Amino acid sequence: MNILITGGAGFIGSNLIRFLLDKDKSYNIINLDSLTYSGNLESLRDLEASSNYTFVKGDIDDKALVSSILKEHSIDGIMHLAAESHVDRSILGPEEFVRTNIHGTFNLLECVREVWGEGSDKIFLNVSTDEVYGSLGAEGKFTELSSYAPNSPYSASKASADHMVRAYHHTFGINTLITHCSNNYGPYQFPEKLIPVIILNALEGRTLPIYGDGKNVRDWIYVDDHSSALEAVFTKGKAGEVYNIGADEEMENIEIVKLICSILDELKPAASPYSELIEFVKDRPGHDKRYAIDSSKIHKELGWSPDRNFEDALRDTVEWYLRSVDWCDRVRSGEYRSYYADNYGKR
Ligand code: NAD
Numbered sequence: 001m002n003i004l005i006t007g008g009a010g011f012i013g014s015n016l017i018r019f020l021l022d023k024d025k026s027y028n029i030i031n032l033d034s035l036t037y038s039g040n041l042e043s044l045r046d047l048e049a050s051s052n053y054t055f056v057k058g059d060i061d062d063k064a065l066v067s068s069i070l071k072e073h074s075i076d077g078i079m080h081l082a083a084e085s086h087v088d089r090s091i092l093g094p095e096e097f098v099r100t101n102i103h104g105t106f107n108l109l110e111c112v113r114e115v116w117g118e119g120s121d122k123i124f125l126n127v128s129t130d131e132v133y134g135s136l137g138a139e140g141k142f143t144e145l146s147s148y149a150p151n152s153p154y155s156a157s158k159a160s161a162d163h164m165v166r167a168y169h170h171t172f173g174i175n176t177l178i179t180h181c182s183n184n185y186g187p188y189q190f191p192e193k194l195i196p197v198i199i200l201n202a203l204e205g206r207t208l209p210i211y212g213d214g215k216n217v218r219d220w221i222y223v224d225d226h227s228s229a230l231e232a233v234f235t236k237g238k239a240g241e242v243y244n245i246g247a248d249e250e251m252e253n254i255e256i257v258k259l260i261c262s263i264l265d266e267l268k269p270a271a272s273p274y275s276e277l278i279e280f281v282k283d284r285p286g287h288d289k290r291y292a293i294d295s296s297k298i299h300k301e302l303g304w305s306p307d308r309n310f311e312d313a314l315r316d317t318v319e320w321y322l323r324s325v326d327w328c329d330r331v332r333s334g335e336y337r338s339y340y341a342d343n344y345g346k347r
């Protein structure tokens with residue numbers, strides 16, 4: 001099966017490619033990624049020599065390029081992850097979120113309509129987020145029937161893309177699937193998201209910034225569990241359907257930060273406890289209070305369930321960052337940005 005993965009050099013994409021290639025040797029993966037600041041080919045170094053993996057540097061918004069990939073690689077299905085993914089950046093500068101997340105997704109859909117044709121049985125999986133549903137109060141969880149109520153430019157752009165995907169199913173008969181997943185964590189996450197920021201700042205003795213009162217709640221899932229859910233949806237999901245993905249691991253931000261500090265106190269003790277570095281800082285504008293995912297549909301209909309619990313997988317994640325000094329140093333210094341030119345340029 002020839003699968004086009006967009007955004008495969010990002011955090012989830014690189015873990016997903018590794019997961020799929022380990023799982024099934026019949027998958028042939030084409031990774032299309034434009035290598036923005038969050039795209040890092042060093043996260044895929046171990047896979048470069050695989051005969052069933054190909055990297056293409058390019059933009060999802062490039063019609064000629066996407067169409068030629070669909071034809072030349074006889075693509076059977078697309079797992080679409082490429083996006084601007086960070087809420088804080090969408091507040092500072094929303095325009096690129098509109099271009100990539102909305103127009104880029106529209107461009108992929110148009111290419112699919114043109115190359116695969118209306119009514120084709122090939123699959124377009126749009127990897128979306130629970131943030132499209134907005135913010136919860138103290139009770140309840142998001143189901144697939146929850147209303148869309150995005151609050152940040154990021155979530156609004158993801159919601160727009162979802163609507164376009166839905167429309168291409170209903171209007172043009174494209175076999176689309178949409179997933180809404182909760183907060184991921186694990187290896188190779190760019191240090192702008194909460195967990196890697198806290199781990200790497202702590203190791204450098206820098207302050208650990210907590211927005212507002214630290215009582216905002218997120219529902220966490222280990223990235224490999226997200227990958228297994230995406231594979232289940234991609235191979236067994238019913239066209240036109242939406243599936244929520246989560247692992248029932250709700251935590252307040254402050255609890256997570258303290259947990260990371262205690263794991264580090266044990267694994268790499270410093271002169272004083274890491275929790276002394278915690279600093280409450282100005283809140284994120286429009287900060288969603290709580291997310292929680294009801295994933296009973298994917299459990300019941302596709303037989304998927306997560307493997308990892310939060311505490312164990314968080315410890316593994318901290319250990320991965322401690323081990324992966326070279327990856328972390330090159331990300332922090334920006335040197336990872338030259339990997340493509342230094343390596344691929346010479347091939
Ligand atoms: P990421 O920022 O780590 O990776 C995004 C990747 O997309 C990067 O490799 C980047 O180079 C690439 N990209 C960006 N713009 C592009 C363009 N125009 N053309 C081609 N490639 C482009 O993001 P992530 O955390 O891995 O998230 C991947 C997807 O999963 C996103 O669609 C995100 O909305 C969704 N998602 C993320 C989470 C999470 O917790 N991280 C949860 C649910 C859903």
Ligand code: DAU
Pocket residue numbers: 085086087088128129130131181182183184192193194195197209210211212216217218253284291
């Ligand atoms: O819910 C899924 C979403 O999770 C994905 O769609 C997004 O792509 C992904 O970035 C993530 O969004 P969040 O905004 O929830 O993740 P982030 O890691 O930025 O923040 C998690 C929580 O921690 C949030 O309440 C804000 C807070 N935070 C974040 C950072 C970076 C802090 O308190 N301090 C920080 O330094």
